[in-house]
Amino acid sequence: MPENGVDLLDGLKRSTRSATVRAVVLGLLIGTLLCYTNLYFGLQTGWISMMSLQSALIGFLLSRVLASSVTPQENVVVQTTAVATGTMALAAGFVGIIPALGLLNVAQDGTPPIHLSWTAALAWSFAVAYYGVFMSPPIRKQVIIKEKLAFPSGTATAQLIAVLHKLPSPTEPNANLEEYSPLNTDEGHNDDHSVIAGESLDQTPSHLSQSWRSLTWSLMVSALITLLAYFFPVLFSIPLFGAYLAREWLWTFSPSLSYIGQGIIMGFPTTISMTFGMIVGWAVLSPLAKFEGWAPGPVGDMSTGSRGWILWVSLAIMCADSIVSLVPVVMEFVTSAAQDLTSRGTKNDTDDLEVETPERLVPLRWVYWGFGTSVVLGTIVLWTIFGNEGIEPWASLLGYAIGGVLSILAVRALGETDLNPVSGLGKISQLVFAVAQPSNVVANLIAGGVAEAGAQQAGDLMQDLKTGHLIGASPRAQFYGQLIGSTFSIFVTTTAYNIYTKAYEIPGPSFPAPTAYIWLNLARLLRDGNLPEKSGFFMIVFATAFALVSAVKVYCTQGQSRITKYIPSGVAFAIGFLNTPSFTLARLIGGAIEATWRTRQQSKGRGNDITLVVIASGFVLGEGLVSVVALILRSWGVGVSSCWGCGHGMCSGCPRG
Template sequence: MSDSHGPPKEFTVRAVVLGLLIGTLLCYTNLYFGLQTGWVSMMSLQSALIGFLLSRVLASSLTPRENVVVQTTAVATGTMALAAGFVGIIPALGLLNIDQDGIPPIHLSWPASLAWSFAIAYYGILISPPIRKQVIIKEKLPFPSGTATAQLIAVLHKLPPPTEPNTSLGEYSPVATNEGHFEDHDIVAGEPLDQTSLHLSQSWRPLTWSLVLSALITLLAYFFPVVFSIPLFGTYLAREWLWTFSPSLSYIGQGIIMGFPTTISMALGMVVGWAILSPLAKLEGWAPGPVGDMTTGSRGWILWVSLAIMCADSIVSLLPVVAEFATSVARGWTLHETHNDTDDLEVEVPERLVPLQWVLWGTATSVTLGTIVLWTIFGDEGIKPWASLLGYAIGGLLSILAVRALGETDLNPVSGLGKISQLIFAVVQPSNVVANLIAGGVAEAGAQQAGDLMQDLKTGHLIGASPRAQFYGQLIGSTFSIFVTTTAYNIYTKAYEIPGPSFPTPTAYIWLNLARLLRDGSLPEKSGLFMTFFAVASGLVSATKVYCAGGQSKVTKYIPSGVAFAIGFLNTPSFTLARLIGGAIEAAWRTHQKSKGRDGGITLVVVASGFVLGEGVVSIITLVLRSCGIGVWSCWGCGHELCSGCPGS
């Protein structure tokens, strides 16, 4: 907040309220998609766009800095489903059983889930301000998505392209006025935005019709489930091998946002996993159960291969980051040195920064209370207090790696970092599956929050928003989201079987499988051989990609993404096929626009956002319908028995 002689106010009631409203929608959307496929998105660009459009409709246009607070608050609110483990860790605890794990399933009550969320909701936020000074102010890491969002906000508010501020202390302009050019900071199709590419009326129309169309199709699929489970390749392949097609516009929209290279990587994984390895495991008797069974079926069998690919890709991708971090330390990067060097470059006045005392006291309080809460919920048999403290410490170190990886590559390897924490806790608290899962959850929460929120701080840095205002927005958004996410998950578990046909929660099985493997070393038959082969192959591909990226090679974008390839194993073909269509649309649109000498603007990302949000809105409606006992109207066409909601599915 500032006086009448200072810069415009940015931490305002309308900015926070808009951020919370948008973030709540994103929270439900992320929980819905996360439980289905494990996919969660920070949606910062979409939040800034929707916030701008809503403010114009309400005849109270936001300032650029207010828009930064809107999208910062929305992101903090919308990503709690992943940060608090509701799409992975919490469902994994519910999959425990006496025979395999020696303990019964752990189903957290609403108060316990609330306490768990409070225990891990603030760690990543509190450690972000000190990291910001190093990676954004001193090293000026690009943070492509954060930079792209700043570029979008500049377009929306008719500002010059944002560049790194170079003003002196106390004379901070809203954005730099010199022309800047952003290369490889993808919005859609990897193209920079055109300053004339957006008009309000031209944005509302595609956003509205795409959202309504997606919502109507989703509602139709709720009452007639076959709509989202079409046996495109025949009933036999659908029933026996899970090859169906879901014409979900939301997943097509996700494919557009992901881009063609990523969706191609996922499609390659789908072919290898579901067309080659799944039938091989089934026919050879390595996975004798039904194909869709996560324990004895080939779907569970290929999850192990997916796990190996993810771990190998994440570890190799992190090696340059670790090496650079170690080099910085070896050169004498101490807190004192960082303070002196970075303050010389800091463009903000102290009143707009987050004080170090807040960080220290807040972190100490958060970790202390979090440790007590975890011990209260899970007891000594779950995770011991000293182990919780160690988990927070490991999470802090891994968060730094996550931030650096995201800043340099635009990829936050949270799943891989969580697995690293699991590996460490296999030594710290051996044979304890619960402690292993909790430690992984703490590391994932810190890495995810610190990384994604750093993107927002990069946006604010380029637009000239106050880091303290963003910090407030992050705290408010995360606190509000604790109640929203916990309540939503509690309602989902009462309305649906989780895991179940509608929400298989594949990432929960990944977490639990690794914890069990680290406890007793037991693997499904022959899976170890394939895990080794694909881990080595994934590591080599990832190393090649890292090497080419370091040399700014143009072939980098043609090298498959290991994580995206693994997700092709993780999800059934129906979701991947829809995303591939979206990726193909993105590529065709980009080619068409280039042929006309245009960059494409943000029209396609507006449509894609509408597709994703449309299904997210209806997910709230269908959740209410299911809770009220209103279900499927007709199971016509569901002969393959894979339609969610139909008897026998």
């Protein structure tokens, strides 16, 4: 932390309570909207957003409107609680693992589909939602205090909070935000930090009022367009390249402001990687597989069509990219552990660097008891839900142990690269369980879900703890916020998913849940080794290519090379395969808008203007808000008003779609 800010921040954090009721309530309100938004987008495309920066901004604006301005430290708790509430859709597997269980069949998997009731889904969520939270406090000193890992999105959120509250810049002297990509996880879980890396923003009352108006209007416009698209589905399924390509090859365009907003938040480099993936997957490999007879079914069929065929290539790219990107993290972890062992018996300077008093820290006894209790109870719950045929108790304990180790790797990867490879880490657990419980697809999926949940929760909290460290918020207050947000979100997310499954077919035309197929495909591959015709060759080719690309990217990142941002992201490229072209095209527009805006603002010397991020956040939240309205309308039996223009058969909700 810069020297000129130490005394001020030290005084602030000693005199201000962070875990206030208003901070937690604000966080829960914002997080609930994010939760519905993330579940909606996650089931559509596999994309969710941490939205920590946006949560801090919205919390600040809301508190001003309510004439009860939060302090900087309260704002940290607001965004910590909001993130914990908003990301449960991914952490508890509602966009991947749980839909995958519903896709099981006796012929391929040796077990019938598993559809969890509301009570069972609630119990599952409790079983996986906590142990990762207890992983972060004991390693906070090492990665934040001693090593000062960058955690770029956490640092960016701290910068935004600092300028909103007119504090000195909290950036660590060794942090270099400009070289990091905004993409945070390989599920598409991301934040934007590219626009607030400077020292100050114009926070006059008129500017704040303008920010609030921008957020409100962008949200309302996005909500209105989304509501119109519910009644007139063709609005979000335009046959841009003709009815034939739309009907036979799934090439439509969705002018959804939310996906344009996502592209703005992701940034141009990420959306370009997705677009390249879309072109290779949907314009090259999909027709090739169809015409060669490797995927003879309808293109959109996940089992026999080319959409299911290219998912295997996407899986190979994701695994290769995740594993290679983890190599330096593992090496550094092993080296650091070896150094700690050789230095035992000598004084550890980490304690000397601790800036917090004991009453503001999370006691280790809480960590030990919390972690142990969550693992033991989680094991019992999993055995109760799935039985020995699903996963045996010893295997659950092994899953938690693997998940704990992988959570540490997730934290380090996030701190160094701003990438939390939760899906890749889950797949590592799947590989282990292919040996531990061979031929058991259910156990394989559960093990992957446990690892993903731990990595997600540990990474989110550590990112937030970095923000709190720079702003002077109490780690214990943030810990409370994380636990409260996670607990509250278990009920919100489980209920929302239960309503979705009653109103829609999941996976289905409206919500294809593409990541569910990725999880299930790997589990099936590890069970019987059968691949679609010729897909193995392309998996090897693309995995090798992106392993090399990832290695180059890692090397350039460690050398802080400016060309890093121009190297394609393997995960983003794979998501271009995963999603139909309609979503990627809209995100590309958003990415292009972000690049144009950033260039113009920098040329005017106004690189810190956050207006575009505010508008993009409104776009995303507007459609998320209407998703709740659409869910209610669907549950009441209120359908589309007109199927005009839906002759290509790609309109969601239309009988012909």
